[in-house]
Amino acid sequence: MRTKSTLALLSGVSLAAIGVFSPAFAQDEPETSEEIVVTATGRAAAIQDVPLGVTAVSGEQLTNAGVQELRDVTQLAPSFQLGTGQSIAASTARIRGIGTGGDNVGFESAVGIFIDGVYRARAGAALADLPDVERIEVLRGPQGTLFGRNTSAGAISVVSAGPDFEPGMYIEGMFGLDDLEEAGLRTGVNIAASDSLAFRLDGAIRARSGYITDLISGDDLNTRDRWTARGQMEWDISPDASLRVIIDAAESDEVCCGVTPFLYGSTQAAVTAIVGPAGTPAINPEGRFMTVTGALPGLPSLGPGLPAQPQTEARDFSDVTEDLGFSAQLDWDVGGMNLTSITAYRDWQQTRGQDIDFNLIDIAYRDGVEVGVENFTQEFRLQGEAGRLNWLAGLFYSDETVTNNDRIRIGAHANLFANALAQGGTAPLAAIGGPAGGCQLFDSGAPNAEPDSIPSFFYCVSDNPATPVVFDPNPALANFYLQGNVAGAGQQRDDWQADTQSWSIFTHNEVDLSDRLVLTLGGRYTSETKDVTADLLSVSPACDALRAIEIGTDPFFGGAADGVGFIEVLQSTASAGGLMNIACSPAVNPMANGHWEGSSEENEFSGTISLAYHLSDDVMLYGGYSRGYKAGGYNLDRQGMALRPDTTSAATLNIEQTHFDPEFTDAYEIGLKSTVLGGTTTLNLSAFYQQIHDYQLNAFNGFNFITRNVPEVISQGAELELSSSPMEGLTISGGVSYIDAFFDSEVRFNPLTAGLGASDPNAVFSGDPLALSPEWTATAAIAYEMPLGNDMRALFYLDGRWNSEYRTQTLGRDPLGRTDNQAYAVFNGRIGLGPEDERWSVEFWGRNLADEFYYVGAFQATLQNTYVIYPSEPQTYGVTLRARY
Template structure:
């Protein structure tokens, strides 16, 4: 059987040689069967599936996330948007980042690492941290398996059956509780009719891609699917100090499946392996602060530029050529989904194990000076999950009970180190601010700390006989963390239930509850070598030097010479643990006024576990009046969300249209954020309020033409200030209350149109256009008003032709086709006062693709 004309162009495969061998056998079996089909039968099948696609595009997608069979978007009192494989294919959704283009309530921000610095937010609520100790507020579930960190779910996606975006707290249907929402990804299953495809693509920035997919039966009760995918693209950010290009793509995915079905029982086995090898992710300079003279001066001495002489939309950066930039990931996983029917009850078991490793090299001064870098920072995540669900119907009651268990071993080895110009840069800053230097790297500049008698070490006048200048012990190349090792073990267990009660033929009540138990244990071994820190801590005069510098207004020089990220005060080993038990749930009432109009009201409580800030700078320093390093300094509280919603689902069969909407109000207690305080990175909590309106509509005005649109108005504000104590009873205000959260546009509008039309009896045409409009947005609290995004719109398109029998397809495509510049995020560059950098979004990307179906 030939594939239908509208299918996804993604593919999967297996890691093991056994399943690759099985896949080759399926290919051999598939080809002759497919070739034997008649053109008439294939054309009839294509026309049938075209009609099905049109129906699915009108919000008739079956929603698997509700755990009820056969229900569509229009049937459920849930704020959900579902996308079928055809729309995802037309839009070019290959990664979760791409969902922004068609889902208005989703916002994706990415910072210094695609693997660990990406956050997804829904309704303004996301994960406010670039720290592996934080769990995601928006959960990502792929074929029923929860991914423990957002970055873990950002690799290439396999061939998709559909994606569902559930907005608001979830936990009575999914294995893992989430506080803001869930992105549920359903991949294509093995098929009982033999099918195969090959796809090749090329594009600008040296892009090329290749995919191969095969599926079919092995026996009367077993089917298999094997897919392989590779995508490569050059970087779009150039380094003016070398010939390097950054923010490239180099990704490989293999995925394989076996599906056993007999009577009421089924077993779906999935194994996958993925790898990325990329030079990512780079922040480009927006504003040069008062320290720019020191950056440029130190870089010039090495024959380099401190900053690129360019604006951000030139996509140029100046970095240290001797420091690699990389963001490499290797992952694999296996899962088994078992379903059976016992009497009238449906039983489901999902067992999974995933192993994920990311290694990152980074120039963390974001400039051409060799000040500081990361050298092989590593994150590992090994996760076992088990979920059980039992569901049945008893009279007016449709009930579901479930249990979930997760064991996670998270490892983090940080490697912040000092470069060859650390002494020089600090002395440039010191000389410019005070007229003196700290390390003695500048000829002819007097010592800031004065002169000493070499025999006694006592301070003396510069004119005293034998007096010598006093300098701090110098940095050496590679000083700093060697290494900071953290390990966090999490055991999480939950019991949940979700029950729908038909009170009348039109009124339905939903009651769901969940009991969550979380246990976290941390062990750490911190090892840093910094001579100047040792002087401050161990020399009798060190404390006096620190206090004198602070009192004179030069306290920033202490941070330059002993940054909290490498402060040897925190060296040592320790451990800690905590546990918590919470109860969450939901209550809803839904009323079907007519067969085509339903409205509902709901309340839900969500929960996101507390944890540990995996960063030595989170400790209290005695140098700044603190009480020293304690494990409790790193612990942060759990986050809870109370969500209220009024929604409706409306269908208009006469004009083939739907219009769904929701009005929501959410209160977030102890919203978790990792914030730079000016001295270190601390986890702070604040209360947040989010409310707004969401609309989602579709219409098919003529045969072959489908239009969809979505709108989200989101007001997400802090109810309390985000502040940190100074130690003298006063506070530093880091973010004011009553302002919109960063990376949360108030207004978002998405729209897409797809037109499928007959060119001739043997050819069909495709025209697809999608757009997303974002209103003005602050890209971080610390740069508010400086690095904000103005309102902008992004457009994507795909135009193609295909054989009417689905045998082949050729298309050209584009993303951001108007080449609109925008920022993903922004930040104040550490140790460079007043300097701001931004992470730019993708420029225009375009290409062509050819696919053959067998």
């Protein structure tokens, strides 16, 4: 059954949600309606008639909440979360607790992001500042029959403001009054060339100091420095056809993403021994500081096993992105059928550096990493009505090229760090007759006759291949040390490229079985081909020396007599992955050098079926099932191969070890949508159960980042949403979600720690909750627009988001749960003053009003057992001035 308002909407009337002080220039007011309109089903429809979970946020509310990019939408949509990890490219979007880690560009997102109908291939590629927005729609659950690109967890649809056939312009300046001194300028102009041709130009710049301080240089991290530009054309070709063309560009040159130390582990003693107390600042997470490796003079050789280290430059967290795009959307009424064609091209590039030991010590770093995502998409949709059938059919094609040119290099202190850990790990041997100062992996002292003044690690453990309990060394190994690495060794050229061609046909149909009962049927067939190539070159003398030992004839070094004893000794000597990983990390192991090629092909069906029953014009019940699909792919990282420090033959490696299988979702949902209290209030409820098969998880297992498909993951729960206008000028909205997202399978990522059983830090267990997924989330927003007389009015706005406690890590979690977030709430507010005609306004705003502190993420620093966190942004406040004509 269609309400009268819905029929009006389907005839072409479109209205965003209620709001105030829109930053857009003046336009003719649309027809009034109590319905919020979305295009979530491929055609304009009242949100209360759409039989699926949808959150719609208006442009006015986005402005009031200070939303500048998609990460900020988290504040307004309880089942949605978008966060950033080690870089902008590592951003991850989650809906109902389900998302795909963005720390490898080879992964597609489980949550699709569409801006004006154009698919953004990765979440990080959609984090430029938003243009003027009419609304943002958050679709919960698998989507495969409504948009060009299929997604397994949900979709975000951003609908921007287009050109208008009335001239106008706007300008707004934003000034932060806090320590970060944020400043920004946005401006735009609308040009009506004729009754059928209009243009719109928008541009913005924004800058801000960082909220994390490097204690060594005093420089800021997590800064903002970006600009965006957008040009649009709207051409009404005829009464039946229109064309909208958009060209946009954006660039950012920022410092991202810093951490702060949270829990020091045993390896911190080695850090302090090498760089002094400056490398171990007092723990104070809310102080938001860290230490970054500065420029180092050349370090002389300290012995036969330690080469001279060249002068090095300061490490950094530079993060530069460039984004360019073009799209053309043709809408054409062809004999009563609506044809939509969207042609788009996008090119997103990132260059970044990273001090990946996250400390003053120089163990390892990234040097000029280059990531690129280039894609061309073409979508056709044809929609029409035939009696009781409202049908839609579509065709989608995508040609995508992803590149990842990584440069993980070894730092100047790597050899010293390995020695410090080796000596610390073998010092207990002194109690049973061993050397008082422990033993070294690399020789740093002039050798004496027999044995060396500081014996080798191999000498100390030579007759004890399991654990160093009995000191009974082999004199022949007293002076046997590994050859050391030189700063700058490691990946010299790890170049990956993945080419994906995808096409699909889809259909989404609504059948009025009666005046009140509507059946929705949709289906999709997707064919996807991926071709991957890799040209890898890494240099590591320590890896070469270790491999030479492993292929020797001594049973201790690799013969059948000792099994994996040698590996276990090296693994256990340092608690952060073992000395093996420090001497020869899989990230730099030359065994993977060479040219690699691989390909895969998938052909899959997905779809949806649901029933919606209108109890009345104001109440609808619905229930349905959806099958979601997300393609498999390749982990574009040499660490994704079956590499370990003791790998002795390239014949054991192949490109298919980086491959991961597709992900599928079986989702069930029931819900109620109602309009109550005389049409002033909407109250919507939904309950869902989602079973994700072969969930794609990329995680660090103590040796390397590898990808595994977790056989089963469950996401289940319930959601409530409310929107109300109980009196003139007052708008209230909010939502509550209960989401129980957990692993329903056990998967161990590192065989060497599997013997630890339930305490294995490199495993996920059935029943473990997914990281970054609170069980309870509540959001609320209230806006009151009060007339002041003399044609003036005031705006009072407040919003908040509350999360229950949740984990911030998947693998390597602190066993005491200290890196978990406790429950917290974040509030934003705004007070505005301006005339009734909205020609200008002055607004004072604040974000994170209570200065709430929480962990955006947590992990163990590279090759260390020290926990670091990504801290939240502090309280900020400022003023915005707007004017428009």
